Amino acid sequence: MENIENIPAMMAEMGAKAKAAAKQLAGANTAQKNKALTEAAISLRTSIPQLLDANAKDVAFGKDKGLSSAMIDRLLLDEDRIEAIATGLEAIAALPDPIGDVIAHWKQPNGLDFSRVRVPLGVIGVIYESRPNVTADAGALCLKAGNAVILRGGSESFHSSSCIHACLTEGLKAAGLPVNTVQLVPTRDRAAVGEMLAMSGVIDIIVPRGGRSLVGRVQAESRVPVFAHLEGICHIYVDAAADIKKAAAIILNSKMRRTGICGAAETVLIDAKIKDKIPSLIAPLLDAGCEIRGDKGVQAVDNRVIAATEADWTTEYLDAIISVKLVDGVEAAAKHIAKYSSGHTETILTEDAEAADYFLNTVDSAIVMHNASTQFADGGEFGMGAEIGIATGRIHARGPVGLEQLTSFKYQVRGTGQTRP
């Protein structure tokens, strides 16, 4: 299956199959969709030997290619990880089905009765890197929201993803749903990605999952609308009226709980009025082994701080490094954020309700927080159950992209014979 001569023809065929599957799937009931997911989980558990074999091939390929040990770890499957993937499918089955929900309902004076009803989006394209679990997670979320999906996984996880995809197909068959609901591009050829990005009119939304270079390419080239964030340069602003103990704990958590996720904080802005509190605010970070890069004002207060350069305000470290800067109050903080933020998540730490309101209303990012860690920027933490990613665009989905964001809607209008005057 791996060497395909005519990639455009193959992708066009996959697109047509996806559209046909999406049409059938729109009429599927919740029980059927859930059965497909729980049967896929069973299939995963009974396929552990095949999955481990397939994964071993991928790992050997990755080592030959000289992947870093971090990348090999992302690629690696073991029994625990396979069980986690299966459990993830069951968790998505357990989520409420958004399709058919009446989002709004009203009547007009002429008696016409209007409902805005949730329907599937259609066909989703997911382009991802080496984590094989995305095959299951993304496939399952799209299916639960009534969509067909075309998955294009990373070349390193080719065999693992194919094996997980086969389990999803088993689930679909067991539930009597079209097997083309979840398709995996059966080639490592990168030309398939270019085709997907050009399939407007067939694919309704592209979701890239991976590093900056993948997302950047997709955003630059796609003719199809994209749900994504390029990077997460998340800010913490410590107001003069902050509770310093609370603030120090939130700063530590925002940066160090996990440094490699998009909701990790990269810059702390501190009101110059409380510059004497800098040592207390950054001590937990330093104790945890975090490097601090500060402007002159911050350096003057604490000699453990390394000098920051302009590049530090635009860098997503994804590591135990954070930049710190003094600003003149909440308005200056909002201005810095407007200039440097990637529009993902920002938080203000203060006991002053007025400053908090100003920040929450003025800062134009997908998620703005008050007295909470930026690491809550996650669909699960929002109560959405699961997410396919976080979007910083302004169209359709913004913030965590969960089941609801993978749907569209239509209007049902009920009359009793009304004609328009």
Add this chain to the structure above:
Amino acid sequence: MENIENIPAMMAEMGAKAKAAAKQLAGANTAQKNKALTEAAISLRTSIPQLLDANAKDVAFGKDKGLSSAMIDRLLLDEDRIEAIATGLEAIAALPDPIGDVIAHWKQPNGLDFSRVRVPLGVIGVIYESRPNVTADAGALCLKAGNAVILRGGSESFHSSSCIHACLTEGLKAAGLPVNTVQLVPTRDRAAVGEMLAMSGVIDIIVPRGGRSLVGRVQAESRVPVFAHLEGICHIYVDAAADIKKAAAIILNSKMRRTGICGAAETVLIDAKIKDKIPSLIAPLLDAGCEIRGDKGVQAVDNRVIAATEADWTTEYLDAIISVKLVDGVEAAAKHIAKYSSGHTETILTEDAEAADYFLNTVDSAIVMHNASTQFADGGEFGMGAEIGIATGRIHARGPVGLEQLTSFKYQVRGTGQTRP
């Protein structure tokens, strides 16, 4: 102003100005936005002589160009039409401001408080044809929703649109809002349209308003998401359980109230079980001068029916012509619609609640109706106050595009010191 040498540079500058204006406008309050609109209305009324002069130039240009009398009529302004434009601005001022609305609000067990709050979309691009009133309508709707807008009007209405735009600018000045909130492309050069369609990252949404060729070009070329419908091939299905008198009235209204709008019906599907009712169903249409093109079954029943060809099922007549076909029940009707509809608006006429439910749930168009005229497919009739158009896409806006559809949202998360475990 009309001959610009460097269109790309000019459009880039307009884009930068629009982005800056959008940032300022996001903080504007409702009273300021309303003042800009009501002052623009006053300015329009005091500019009647200048508007009539400008319009006379456009009409002369249009006649030289050989425009049809229908197109000249669309272009024409008189005192009544100018008053209607001014009243339209005041009506938009009177609409509730969507910005700041809390769309959803919930708490998580850890005490975090989540609000989904409506914010402006950003920068809208509107590309339209010769109707000069669109300058005011589209500009005002975008402004009321807190957006900056770049308007590109038809070359025939160049002077009229420029004059109306000047009145909007007066309103913005009087309200202390950035004059670049509403910009009009100051050239007839069509290269400006190509630039707009490529301005992803600057323009958030393109709204084309005009005929099929304009919308088709925009949909095919745009790198920016588009809110539009290419055509409105709207269907009426007359079920065996229809009230024939009611049905005949709705058919007449759906086609003949106004034949030139996108919500006008183009095809009537009739359950073969009631083919003997065809004469009663189509008599009002024939009396009103409508041409009927039917399949063999329909022709067999009524000899006033002309033979339909395959092309009739895919034609948006926008005229006093309608196609009629016999189908075997609601499922066959849904299948015909899935194959031929443009996804705009369809209606079922029946007294059978089950058939109605099947139709409303199965037919995948932006608007599906029961016992109501397709001509209700209009933002005003939906109670949205005003609309910038109707969208058949599935992303962000579907159906009438009113103020709410011209907004985005963000999440405000309020905590009391929460860190993520």
